Amino acid sequence: MNKIISGFSKLSKTQKIKWLGENYTDNPDAFEAELSSWRHSDDATQRVVDGFTENAIANYVLPYSVAPNFIINGRTYAVPMVIEESSVVAAASSAAKFWQERGGFHAEVVSTLKIGQVHFMWSGKPERLYEIFKILKPRLFEATKDLTANMRERGGGITSIQLLDFENLEPGLYQIRAWFETCDSMGANFINSVLERFADTLESFFTEYPDLADDERDVEVIMSILSNYTPECLVKAWVECPIAAFADLARSQGMDADSLARRFQMAVRIAQIDPFRATTHNKGIFNGIDAVVMATGNDFRAIEAGGHTYAARNSQYRSLSTCTVKNGHFRFELELPLAVGTVGGLTALHPLAKRSLEILGKPSARELMCIIAAVGLAQNFAAVRSLITTGIQQGHMKMHLTNILNHLGASEEESAAAQFHFQHQTVSFSAVRAFLQEKRS
Numbered sequence: 443m444n445k446i447i448s449g450f451s452k453l454s455k456t457q458k459i460k461w462l463g464e465n466y467t468d469n470p471d472a473f474e475a476e477l478s479s480w481r482h483s484d485d486a487t488q489r490v491v492d493g494f495t496e497n498a499i500a501n502y503v504l505p506y507s508v509a510p511n512f513i514i515n516g517r518t519y520a521v522p523m524v525i526e527e528s529s530v531v532a533a534a535s536s537a538a539k540f541w542q543e544r545g546g547f548h549a550e551v552v553s554t555l556k557i558g559q560v561h562f563m564w565s566g567k568p569e570r571l572y573e574i575f576k577i578l579k580p581r582l583f584e585a586t587k588d589l590t591a592n593m594r595e596r597g598g599g600i601t602s603i604q605l606l607d608f609e610n611l612e613p614g615l616y617q618i619r620a621w622f623e624t625c626d627s628m629g630a631n632f633i634n635s636v637l638e639r640f641a642d643t644l645e646s647f648f649t650e651y652p653d654l655a656d657d658e659r660d661v662e663v664i665m666s667i668l669s670n671y672t673p674e675c676l677v678k679a680w681v682e683c684p685i686a687a688f689a690d691l692a693r694s695q696g697m698d699a700d701s702l703a704r705r706f707q708m709a710v711r712i713a714q715i716d717p718f719r720a721t722t723h724n725k726g727i728f729n730g731i732d733a734v735v736m737a738t739g740n741d742f743r744a745i746e747a748g749g750h751t752y753a754a755r756n757s758q759y760r761s762l763s764t765c766t767v768k769n770g771h772f773r774f775e776l777e778l779p780l781a782v783g784t785v786g787g788l789t790a791l792h793p794l795a796k797r798s799l800e801i802l803g804k805p806s807a808r809e810l811m812c813i814i815a816a817v818g819l820a821q822n823f824a825a826v827r828s829l830i831t832t833g834i835q836q837g838h839m840k841m842h843l844t845n846i847l848n849h850l851g852a853s854e855e856e857s858a859a860a861q862f863h864f865q866h867q868t869v870s871f872s873a874v875r876a877f878l879q880e881k882r883s
């Protein structure tokens with residue numbers, strides 16, 4: 443049928459579900475019953491969740507998991523993770539356990555500045571604009587004093603403002619670029635409000651400032667927005683150990699510790715050289731990063747976008763992690779931008795985001811950056827370790843077995859039998875189906 447509707451957002455939730463069921467599904471009653479069931483039992487909490495977006499009609503569930511035993515900078519964390527992919531939490535936990543006995547994860551924040559931009563057009567000479575900008579710049583600080591007061595009190599605010607000239611790429615195009623310290627908040631709303639005030643100030647300055655010639659007054663603001671590329675909000679996490687500490691792991695895979703370390707380093711090197719591998723390699727890193735970013739109510743799209751740009755910063759997309767094996771020592775490091783907050787946004791509004799921060803010991807944004815980077819590195823370590831030893835499918839399909847069994851409607855007893863059977867068998871959809879068919883017959 444596929445109908446167009448006007449005023450959908452004005453309908454009540456029940457009306458929206460009913461309309462959708464009637465117009466877009468084969469069984470409106472079943473659809474209505476299903477959708478209406480995905481809600482929080484507490485009405486007040488449900489109202490908060492509904493308030494996050496327009497046209498919310500149900501809660502979409504994902505597992506809220508925990509990877510315990512993460513030692514990061516000498517402190518132990520149980521890390522909350524929100525992700526649907528079967529093997530991710532198991533892999534993170536297993537890497538956490540592995541490094542627990544080898545000094546744990548180390549992490550340090552390199553920098554914490556974020557960037558915002560006002561893009562505008564002006565048709566005069568660049569040198570003249572730079573002269574004018576000297577007068578305008580203090581006014582930009584002044585005009586945003588009320589907006590930055592709170593942040594300045596917390597030790598943040600605007601740290602610098604510059605004029606950039608894009609004339610060589612697009613005639614008449616300039617940018618006001620500003621750097622911000624946003625303390626424990628991610629700061630997107632703060633930065634965007636300041637930038638929009640900059641834009642207004644710029645426009646009124648060019649209209650009102652007496653010492654401008656008539657042909658210098660024509661300025662056009664195109665847009666004002668923060669950048670999700672935050673190469674100056676950077677964190678580094680690493681693990682290191684003598685190669686000999688790989689002896690047990692290597693033995694279990696029928697190789698020696700040196701070969702394991704060498705193969706690991708080569709796998710990371712391949713992701714430095716080849717963008718196709720780098721993309722998958724970094725995807726593995728973001729499996730861990732996004733899961734913690736989601737669990738703590740942060741913006742995983744912003745983190746992903748900034749991370750991938752950083753991976754391409756030297757004009758080729760490369761691995762975000764590096765590995766060195768030197769003088770009998772193994773070091774594996776991840777460096778990436780992570781603009782996250784532990785106050786503001788969803789962090790206090792989403793009931794489970796609040797709980798995540800509680801589990802993590804109410805970290806500052808800097809501490810959260812360290813935790814997230816360590817989990818990204820752990821995830822990467824676990825993936826590469828599997829790839830250079832057993833292959834990824836063994837662990838992945840073992841975890842995926844539960845999904846296949848659920849999909850095939852296995853009973854508890856059948857599931858238990860299948861889990862036992864597939865301990866030493868290759869898991870595939872058809873193998874599990876055949877196993878159940880045989881059991882049922």
Ligand code: MEV
Nearest residue numbers: 722723725726825826834
């Ligand atoms: C799967 O979600 C992630 C991996 O492909 C990462 C990798 O290949 O490094 C296993």
